[in-house]
């Protein structure tokens with residue numbers, strides 16, 4: 658019985674961790690290639706946790722564009738233009 662409870666607890670933790678990672682990626686305004694900051698092709702835990710740590714600001718001279726920047730240092734992460 659104790660083993661069953663331990664297994665169920667570990668499974669619940671794994672599901673919660675997967676849900677957290679998935680929601681971080683899903684709700685991030687950044688594309689996966691930008692979230693993968695080191696370009697390794699694999700998203701690390703720190704990259705996933707940073708995925709939503711971005712702000713948005715207008716781009717001077719480009720009213721149709723929004724620049725996403727990293728909160729940690731204000732450096733630009735990604736620019737999205739509506740293409741009008």
Ligand SMILES: [Ca+2]
Nearest residue numbers: 693695697699
């Ligand atoms: Ca990576």
